[in-house]
Amino acid sequence: MGTNYKTGQSLDLKNSTVLIAGAASLVGSHTADQLLAAGTREVILLDNFSFGSMQAIEHLRDHERVKIVRADLLRLPEIIQATKGVDGVVHLAAYMSLGFSQTPWQAIDVNLRGVQNMLEACAINNVKKVIFASSNATYGYGTGIKGELHESMAFHSEGAPPAAILYGASKIMGEQLCRTYLQQRGLDYLVLRYSTVYGERQHYRAANALYIMQTYDQIKSGQAPVMPGDGSETKHFVYVTDVARANVAALQSPTTDTAMNISGPDAVTTGELVQLILDYCGSNLKPEIKPDPPGTVRLTSGGAFYIPHNKAKDAIGWEPQVPIKEGIKRLLDWRKQNDTP
Amino acid sequence: MGTNYKTGQSLDLKNSTVLIAGAASLVGSHTADQLLAAGTREVILLDNFSFGSMQAIEHLRDHERVKIVRADLLRLPEIIQATKGVDGVVHLAAYMSLGFSQTPWQAIDVNLRGVQNMLEACAINNVKKVIFASSNATYGYGTGIKGELHESMAFHSEGAPPAAILYGASKIMGEQLCRTYLQQRGLDYLVLRYSTVYGERQHYRAANALYIMQTYDQIKSGQAPVMPGDGSETKHFVYVTDVARANVAALQSPTTDTAMNISGPDAVTTGELVQLILDYCGSNLKPEIKPDPPGTVRLTSGGAFYIPHNKAKDAIGWEPQVPIKEGIKRLLDWRKQNDTP
Numbered sequence: 001m002g003t004n005y006k007t008g009q010s011l012d013l014k015n016s017t018v019l020i021a022g023a024a025s026l027v028g029s030h031t032a033d034q035l036l037a038a039g040t041r042e043v044i045l046l047d048n049f050s051f052g053s054m055q056a057i058e059h060l061r062d063h064e065r066v067k068i069v070r071a072d073l074l075r076l077p078e079i080i081q082a083t084k085g086v087d088g089v090v091h092l093a094a095y096m097s098l099g100f101s102q103t104p105w106q107a108i109d110v111n112l113r114g115v116q117n118m119l120e121a122c123a124i125n126n127v128k129k130v131i132f133a134s135s136n137a138t139y140g141y142g143t144g145i146k147g148e149l150h151e152s153m154a155f156h157s158e159g160a161p162p163a164a165i166l167y168g169a170s171k172i173m174g175e176q177l178c179r180t181y182l183q184q185r186g187l188d189y190l191v192l193r194y195s196t197v198y199g200e201r202q203h204y205r206a207a208n209a210l211y212i213m214q215t216y217d218q219i220k221s222g223q224a225p226v227m228p229g230d231g232s233e234t235k236h237f238v239y240v241t242d243v244a245r246a247n248v249a250a251l252q253s254p255t256t257d258t259a260m261n262i263s264g265p266d267a268v269t270t271g272e273l274v275q276l277i278l279d280y281c282g283s284n285l286k287p288e289i290k291p292d293p294p295g296t297v298r299l300t301s302g303g304a305f306y307i308p309h310n311k312a313k314d315a316i317g318w319e320p321q322v323p324i325k326e327g328i329k330r331l332l333d334w335r336k337q338n339d340t341p
Numbered sequence: 342m343g344t345n346y347k348t349g350q351s352l353d354l355k356n357s358t359v360l361i362a363g364a365a366s367l368v369g370s371h372t373a374d375q376l377l378a379a380g381t382r383e384v385i386l387l388d389n390f391s392f393g394s395m396q397a398i399e400h401l402r403d404h405e406r407v408k409i410v411r412a413d414l415l416r417l418p419e420i421i422q423a424t425k426g427v428d429g430v431v432h433l434a435a436y437m438s439l440g441f442s443q444t445p446w447q448a449i450d451v452n453l454r455g456v457q458n459m460l461e462a463c464a465i466n467n468v469k470k471v472i473f474a475s476s477n478a479t480y481g482y483g484t485g486i487k488g489e490l491h492e493s494m495a496f497h498s499e500g501a502p503p504a505a506i507l508y509g510a511s512k513i514m515g516e517q518l519c520r521t522y523l524q525q526r527g528l529d530y531l532v533l534r535y536s537t538v539y540g541e542r543q544h545y546r547a548a549n550a551l552y553i554m555q556t557y558d559q560i561k562s563g564q565a566p567v568m569p570g571d572g573s574e575t576k577h578f579v580y581v582t583d584v585a586r587a588n589v590a591a592l593q594s595p596t597t598d599t600a601m602n603i604s605g606p607d608a609v610t611t612g613e614l615v616q617l618i619l620d621y622c623g624s625n626l627k628p629e630i631k632p633d634p635p636g637t638v639r640l641t642s643g644g645a646f647y648i649p650h651n652k653a654k655d656a657i658g659w660e661p662q663v664p665i666k667e668g669i670k671r672l673l674d675w676r677k678q679n680d681t682p
Contacts, residue, residue, distance in 0.1 A: 101521075104457070104518065104521060105457060108453050108454065108457070108514075112453065113449065116445070116446060116449070140495065144495055152499045154481065154485055154496055154497045154498070154499075155481075155495055155496035155497075155510075155513075156495045156496075157496070157513065158493045162517040162518075162520040162521045162524065163517075163521070165514075165517045166514055166517045166518070166521075169496075169510045169511075169513045170510075170514065172496075172498065172506065173449075173506075173507055173511065173514075176503040176504075176506045176510070177445065177507070179503040180442075180445060180503045180504070180507075183503065
């Protein structure tokens with residue numbers, strides 16, 4: 001592990017209570033699975049169930065080391081109550097770009113005031129460490145997003161739709177609120193900037209991962225998959241179990257006060273992605289090229305990029321394990337078994 | 342005037358009511374002065390007077406075309422009431438970096454929810470045009486800030502203190518909330534990104550302009566002025582009457598849906614600035630070089646830069662008129678006449 005990072009508190013999971021905020025979700029449920037597998041003393045699953053679904057954590061409902069708490073990040077007293085005796089927090093709850101387009105008031109509430117409420121509650125209750133789920137959206141969108149997206153990269157917004165910029169800027173602010181609480185209240189934190197997360201229990205709100213499922217649905221119904229652009233655009237996904245491992249590693253690491261990318265082993269072009277899905281389906285269909293209408297927020301919202309994750313290896317000893325081909329297989333196997341259109 | 346910009350509604354000031362939000366301020370009071378001089382039918386000065394002072398608008402109190410409204414941007418009903426019959430809004434109210442450091446909850450309230458409330462009220466009351474006061478903070482702070490800060494520049498935060506990043510990101514979000522209201526509700530807007538504003542009625546909250554007054558105070562008390570760094574850093578100020586003219590020009594322009602820099606005729610190095618203040622005082626003192634402690638938010642928070650303003654000339658026909666030497670003289674003449682330490 002790198003020695004160039006600031007060190008603070010780390011968690012001995014067997015003697016720790018960990019709270020996941022926004023737990024009834026893709027990343028939340030997998031993080032809970034892995035925390036339990038690692039022997040964590042108690043895992044508190046907090047959600048207001050407005051977007052989160054009980055279905056995502058159904059399998060954990062009767063687990064003896066799991067406690068499910070229905071609470072709202074906008075009600076500080078509930079969060080103070082929920083974080084009593086908690087050692088570590090994984091803060092996932094957030095609105096994404098589509099939320100900033102459709103319900104910007106709620107999105108600002110949750111992504112800013114919700115983060116402040118959680119940090120305040122953690123400071124009050126002497127929580128040892130907060131893992132803040134951020135995003136490669138902190139590098140922005142639009143024409144300026146290309147090449148390697150290093151952690152020191154600036155935030156680009158030229159040519160991007162307002163909702164995407166609002167989302168990215170809200171994550172930048174969330175990260176800085178963490179830094180403020182460390183500087184002013186001594187609360188240790190790590191920021192994990194997830195790239196596009198995909199995997200079993202995928203929901204239908206994440207614009208980018210959604211493309212995989214839409215393409216699958218098209219192929220299964222016999223339609224040619226629609227490919228925006230010529231297929232040469234590059235995106236960088238990360239499989240949900242890799243993200244969950246990163247959350248666990250971050251809680252256990254003494255490293256504090258820094259942000260790191262969490263991305264899959266390799267980037268993939270849109271053309272390769274569509275072909276992987278066609279291969280999975282055993283289909284001979286040819287992709288139909290169709291540019292998005294201007295302002296669309298989805299897979300095409302970025303450009304051609306690769307997201308390095310070597311900082312995470314250095315800082316918390318984490319590396320991704322699931323290649324895109326394997327991840328697509330796992331996601332679509334799950335999709336088949338849970339075929340609710 | 343440029344023809345490459347989207348056009349929307351423009352104001353005929355003689356037949357218009359203009360509301361200034363955050364009016365009891367440096368920029369607000371000067372904007373009111375110039376709106377009245379241009380024959381505006383009615384000028385509404387809205388402030389909650391938490392930071393704004395009645396002193397700044399004392400001279401306008403009995404003006405027959407002025408109405409002073411005490412209201413709070415966080416109470417939507419008050420803002421809906423205040424914007425009834427209003428044609429144009431100049432939205433100035435905001436917390437700056439120091440506010441994000443000292444009172445981050447209030448800062449997020451005002452800079453985000455406050456902007457949303459104002460835009461919502463304007464949409465409800467069919468206000469024709471909103472001028473949103475933004476900042477060159479949307480280009481960020483820290484080591485990445487150098488060269489020419491064009492309107493398409495990305496947001497840099499590497500090496501910057503959290504409060505400065507929070508402020509800049511909040512302004513980015515404010516701009517995008519304006520775009521959202523244009524796209525979803527048809528509300529025309531222009532974003533003016535002020536560089537560091539200084540001038541008569543200067544308050545003591547603006548970290549950068551404050552340096553001019555602090556330096557003056559040091560010299561007047563016989564101390565050598567403190568210069569952070571070797572004096573070669575460049576900053577770009579803009580005189581408050583130039584900013585007020587920009588607000589008036591923006592209201593009268595049909596241009597909509599774009600952001601532009603509002604900066605003074607020329608940039609200035611810290612060394613030149615200190616010398617201008619020494620010259621004004623007729624002092625032979627030599628500046629004392631003293632780097633800031635890490636994390637300080639003030640004049641040194643940026644690097645060496647120049648802020649071009651040619652887009653504003655093209656888009657709304659505005660150019661700055663007051664050179665730094667003249668501006669410093671006007672500011673310090675006022676400071677002398679209002680000597681309250």
